Amino acid sequence: EAGVTQFPSHSVIEKGQTVTLRCDPISGHDNLYWYRRVMGKEIKFLLHFVKESKQDESGMPNNRFLAERTGGTYSTLKVQPAELEDSGVYFCASSQGTATTSTDTQYFGPGTRLTVL
Amino acid sequence: LAKTTQPISMDSYEGQEVNITCSHNNIATNDYITWYQQFPSQGPRFIIQGYKTKVTNEVASLFIPADRKSSTLSLPRVSLSDTAVYYCLVGAFVLQGGKLIFGQGTELSVKP
Numbered sequence: 735e736a737g738v739t740q741f742p743s744h745s746v747i748e749k750g751q752t753v754t755l756r757c758d759p760i761s762g763h764d765n766l767y768w769y770r771r772v773m774g775k776e777i778k779f780l781l782h783f784v785k786e787s788k789q790d791e792s793g794m795p796n797n798r799f800l801a802e803r804t805g806g807t808y809s810t811l812k813v814q815p816a817e818l819e820d821s822g823v824y825f826c827a828s829s830q831g832t833a834t835t836s837t838d839t840q841y842f843g844p845g846t847r848l849t850v851l
Numbered sequence: 852l853a854k855t856t857q858p859i860s861m862d863s864y865e866g867q868e869v870n871i872t873c874s875h876n877n878i879a880t881n882d883y884i885t886w887y888q889q890f891p892s893q894g895p896r897f898i899i900q901g902y903k904t905k906v907t908n909e910v911a912s913l914f915i916p917a918d919r920k921s922s923t924l925s926l927p928r929v930s931l932s933d934t935a936v937y938y939c940l941v942g943a944f945v946l947q948g949g950k951l952i953f954g955q956g957t958e959l960s961v962k963p
Contacts, residue, residue: 738894765949777895777938777953790950825894829949838949842894 738843740826746849752814755846759828766809772822816850823847855939860958869926871957873939876920881943884922889936934961
């Protein structure tokens, strides 16, 4: 079974440009999460989709970030315009979402390393 | 959300047993304890989860005392490939919408 995949693995852009990150979750997983780690900081939650609906976007830093999950399959995270402080590693995770216990294992992708110059 | 405290780094040698302790004094009744492992240039990977007492799987064991204010991840006979960052997370993940709250983690270095 294929794991969570993310594209691109690396992206280098200039300040003010636009970048779109893509995440393909494990097939059949309703829950999709975006996290990021900026240099020297901890991994931080950005938002959570359940199928195509945004369940929680409390971690989105500002309105320069737009996440979509049309059709409830893959998701994109667009940063427009990118700023220097957006540099970091963006992780996507997915989970099945049918657990009845207090947790549902999240499977992470390898991340996209974004560098804004 | 319960805050966790764990050592920033640990060193070990191949073949040794490694125990990483995590403190979570404010753990709530509904909270579970989960450990993730992260290799360089990879995303975090679920290792083990427990609520109380002891849990064991093919990768590790998790020891949780009765008061649940701490937990210990035990890695038996580590190898060089166990060099990674280990995160202790505490929360009632479903109740909090599933999002994971990561701390700084423990950077484990296994030497030959």
